[in-house]
Amino acid sequence: QVPLVESGGGLVQAGGSLRLSCAASRMLFRFNALGWYRQAPGKQRELVAAIGSSGNTNYADSVKGRFTISRDNAKNTVYLQMNSLKPEDTAVYYCNTAQARNYDYWGQGTQVTVSS
Numbered sequence: 001q002v003p004l005v006e007s008g009g010g011l012v013q014a015g016g017s018l019r020l021s022c023a024a025s026r027m028l029f030r031f032n033a034l035g036w037y038r039q040a041p042g043k044q045r046e047l048v049a050a051i052g053s054s055g056n057t058n059y060a061d062s063v064k065g066r067f068t069i070s071r072d073n074a075k076n077t078v079y080l081q082m083n084s085l086k087p088e089d090t091a092v093y094y095c096n097t098a099q100a101r102n103y104d105y106w107g108q109g110t111q112v113t114v115s116s
Contacts, residue, residue: 004028006095009110012085020080020110022095029076033098036069036080038091038112049080050098063089085114 008020024034035050048060049069057069068081078095092109100106 004095004105004107006093006107006110009093009112011113011115013115014086016085016114017081017083018085018112020082020093020095020112022078022080024076024078024095026076028097029071029073029078034071034078035096035098035100036067036078037094037096037100038089039094039109040088040091043091045094045102047098051078052098082112085112087114087116090114 003025005023006020008018010018012018020036031053033050033052035047037045037047039045046060048063049067050058051069051071059067066082066084070079082089090113092111094106094109096104096106
């Protein structure tokens with residue numbers, strides 16, 4: 001299984017910012033579109049941002065204009081810059097391929113908590 005290590009989460013007040021990092025394997029990074037997912041308590045995991053191998057990006061409507069996904073090919077790392085955070089952004093955030101299924105390998109995720 002491909003190792004995925006997320007970091008950068010924490011506790012922040014509404015309106016604040018966080019920057020998440022995801023370290024992926026070289027093969028996964030080079031050949032797949034990657035994405036950031038989140039899962040709030042009692043809810044399904046959802047894809048919030050994705051970036052293709054060519055650098056093209058896509059965002060869920062709920063985060064568009066506030067979150068920015070980027071990648072560093074040399075470091076095999078994907079980032080998620082989160083600005084203007086809202087309490088509804090509270091969730092565990094995961095990285096994976098943009099086409100990952102629930103039964104695929106998932107890392108531990110990183111907790112993001114936004115207080116009102």
